[in-house]
Amino acid sequence: MKTTITLIALLCSNICFCQNLVLKGKIEDKNKESIPFANIALYQANDTISIVKGTASDLAGKYLLQDIDSGNYILKVSYIGYKTVSLPVHIIKDLTQNIILESDSQSLTEVVVEGKRSIRSIDKTSYTFTTTQIDKAKDGRDLIATLPNLHIDKTTNSLSTINGKSIMILINGIKATDDDLKLIPADKIKNAEIYDVPPMRYINDAENVVNINTKPLDTGWSGNLYGTLGQMFSNASFALSYVKGDNKFTINYGTHINMKRNIKDLETGHYNYQINNDNYTYDYFRESQTWGHQHNIGFTYSISKEKNYDFQIKAFTNTSNGKLNANKTIAFAQNELQEKRTGNLNDYTKSLVPTVDIYFSKTLPKNNSILFNLVGSYFDNEQNTHSAESGSTGFDDMMLINNQKKTLIGEFAYKHRFAKANLSVGYRAHLNYLTNELSNSLSENLQKENINTQKHYAYGEISGKFKPFMYRVSLGVNYDTQSEENGFHNFTFTPMLMAGYNINESNSIRLTYHSSTQMPDMLQMSDARILIMNNFYQTGNHDLENSHLQSWGLSYDLYLKKFSLSANLFYDYTSNSLFDSYQYGDNCVLYQTANAEKDIRRGGEFNINYTPWDFLRIGGSIGVSQQVFQPSKEISSFSYWSYPVSVYLSASYKNFSLDILQKFGGTFLSGLYKTGIEKVSYINLGYTYKKVNFGLQCFFPFIKDKYSNETIPGSIVYHKTDFHSKRKDHALALSISWNFSSGKKKASIRKKMDNYDSDSGLFKIK
Structure with a gap:
């Protein structure tokens, strides 16, 4: 009987040890704003050199690590402009661990990011920006114009595509003008999404859609x-x-x-x-x-x-x-x-x-x-x-x-x-x-x-x-x-x-x-x-x-x-x-x-x-x-x-x-x-x-x-x-x-749809 109990205990322990667990959560700053593209690394508690699992947060700041064995680990999260967080985690079941990063002013002025700044999805590419790009930009529009295939057309004073395709600008999902984009300081832009195949409801309206997601905007005046x-x-x-x-x-x-x-x-x-x-x-x-x-x-x-x-x-x-x-x-x-x-x-x-x-x-x-x-x-x-x-x-x-x-x-x-x-x-x-x-x-x-x-x-x-x-x-x-x-x-x-x-x-x-x-x-x-x-x-x-x-x-x-x-x-x-x-x-x-x-x-x-x-x-x-x-x-x-x-x-x-x-x-x-x-x-x-x-x-x-x-x-x-x-x-x-x-x-309003009629009803004299 004792032998049987021992074997069962060992088997249960082995099953528990080998089970595939999940560690997930969300990366935010102190203003509850999501931080995309943050680097997430999981180390064994007794070995902080070799990475067990690694990933990056998505555009909503969420991360997911799968197929983890139970045990003690160190979770390390880093991102440009923020202090790195190292947190001990004890994983015996699926765990949700949210992380709040604190800004690091010294890092913002001294660190140059050399890594990947874009994520490709099925119909769009999402971009974040380096501190060098942000520092050089006069305003939000100037920053967005640094992205591939975009520029400010001096003949129309508008954000345009280099290949001449029509473009629709959205700010937090709402159709916007160049003036709206110029009202946003460059450091208030979180990321930008360029759709080369527009979302379904915009498919008849433009060949490209640029959606700019912002951080909380400033209370007070801007012009x-x-x-x-x-x-x-x-x-x-x-x-x-x-x-x-x-x-x-x-x-x-x-x-x-x-x-x-x-x-x-x-x-x-x-x-x-x-x-x-x-x-x-x-x-x-x-x-x-x-x-x-x-x-x-x-x-x-x-x-x-x-x-x-x-x-x-x-x-x-x-x-x-x-x-x-x-x-x-x-x-x-x-x-x-x-x-x-x-x-x-x-x-x-x-x-x-x-x-x-x-x-x-x-x-x-x-x-x-x-x-x-x-x-x-x-x-x-x-x-x-x-x-x-x-x-x-x-x-x-x-x-x-x-x-x-x-x-x-x-x-x-x-x-x-x-x-x-x-x-x-x-x-x-x-x-x-x-x-x-x-x-x-x-x-x-x-x-x-x-x-x-x-x-x-x-x-x-x-x-x-x-x-x-x-x-x-x-x-x-x-x-x-x-x-x-x-x-x-x-x-x-x-x-x-x-x-x-x-x-x-x-x-x-x-x-x-x-x-x-x-x-x-x-x-x-x-x-x-x-x-x-x-x-x-x-x-x-x-x-x-x-x-x-x-x-x-x-x-x-x-x-x-x-x-x-x-x-x-x-x-x-x-x-x-x-x-x-x-x-x-x-x-x-x-x-x-x-x-x-x-x-x-x-x-x-x-x-x-x-x-x-x-x-x-x-x-x-x-x-x-x-x-x-x-x-x-x-x-x-x-x-x-x-x-x-x-x-x-x-x-x-x-x-x-x-x-x-x-x-x-x-x-x-x-x-x-x-x-x-x-x-x-x-x-x-x-x-x-x-x-x-x-x-x-x-x-x-x-x-x-x-x-x-x-x-x-x-x-x-x-x-x-x-x-x-x-x-x-x-x-x-x-x-x-x-x-x-x-x-x-x-925070600013985040409108998700916009409509307008562009057919004026006038004769176009040929």
Whole structure:
């Protein structure tokens, strides 16, 4: 009996000793802010040299060590800028051990991090920053601009991608402006997430999403002043924010002025077409000037109860005024008839857009949360166009458009966080109501019409990681409708499948498939008709339907200490692709939007970022793509290759900085046109004195902004143009900016969704 009891005791002891236990917890600072990428090491209590287990905290500051034998250990946690913690732990069962790190001011000024600063997920890369990067940055935007493929575009004074893809900025999940980002001090940014495949609800809104997560912001005042005076354009902006308790108030104002220069842009063009067996040629030389101004003013109030709820109401108004003057000399021929003509065009647009945005989110027990967003906008537009042309069949047309567009966007989302995955489901409705009134020489009576469209979108998405494998699975359902007599009602499923594999800490590969839909602009569906030139009219198309994009991709990412590379292969197929087309009307040619028979784009892109030293950064993008386009079943498909290239250099020495950007032109296929890419070229010299920054920009210092457009074979109209935007050549601008902040730390609202309608409802004069 004693022997049996002894054997059982030894067996139980052995089972207990060999069981696989778990040590987990969360790394935070004294303000309860999560610390991502902290180094966690577990040592035997009697051997503090050899590591038993090691890992790094995730973006939420959480860590997990598995397959641990019971016993006594030393848990060591370290992170740049914080004092290292060594804690004895006795593990006999699964254990949760949270750690609070204390800041180390001496470490912050003396230690330079040489380790890994990024984590690759299935659809994004998350970055933290070294103290060197933080010390050099003037503000939050300046810090974010140091990330791969990002820079501050001096032509627009905005955070942009080097490869020219559209970008959406979020701060703690809410869509933000550059002014919002400049209000955040660099040392208040915890990390940044760059989505090269946007979350499901943003898939139709941008090609890249940058989400900046902040530490608690300062209670008190913060502000930004910026101004640019230039030959080509001038900018000015002002933003002021005040935090008291749980409340935050922000007011901002901005203006952009396109200067009216005596230098005129030049365009040389040629038309060749037939109408009822008559042959026409139309050669012209056009000189044009464009100028105008935009203003925006907004006010935001928010209240944030940390880990409870967030509420925000934002009211803002945008106004814009644009003018175009153009004069033509024309050589016109109809069969044997030839004559010289002159023409002129004056176009004036005015728009007022007030908007109210209401947001609410609530944190629920057991890792659940709900979010609600409601946005209402009213567009009041006026467009006045006068066009005239001399000659035997000349014309004099005065067009006036008045329209009002009302839009309402509502979205609801539910989120749940599992141990190793995240789930989100939601619904969004986008309702548009346009009332359009047009009068011109084509009709004696005022033309009135109403266009109503709706876009309903329901989605579900789950993403996570299983050891080295990453995944994201989404399913969206779109219901797009135009409720007029000849309208459409289309259901479209928009799934997304992503699978990735982390080869090691520096290398990863990924396969993706996603789809999305695009609704036509309101006036692309309008019956309104305007006169462009003799026998040519621009009009809408009531028979338009939404387009549907399906995209496949294979990508490889390499992240080293000083070098990163992203290589992508893609294949895009768009059914019912929207493009500008030429169609025959009654004794005329109509220029209108149509749905294409085939639209395919395939190729590859390379993005590189190299930082050989702290004071120098070199970035670039190289693309190679083939486009195959077939406008209709009756016309053969046409293919074309394009090779866009962008190069960026940024250097700094003490208080001085130098930025150079060069986007080489090239040509891409856009519907019926082989379209030239407008070049971007500038040099910026900067100098910083305390919190004031001065800049001197020279645009197009080395090359001229010249490009050409030409219709593809099969178009019923042959049209070729050569452009030279002379007003951009060697244009100079002087800028000055000042940021300030003061007060005590306080958390900011963390909004998780944002909506806005970008279709103004105005005619785009071709």
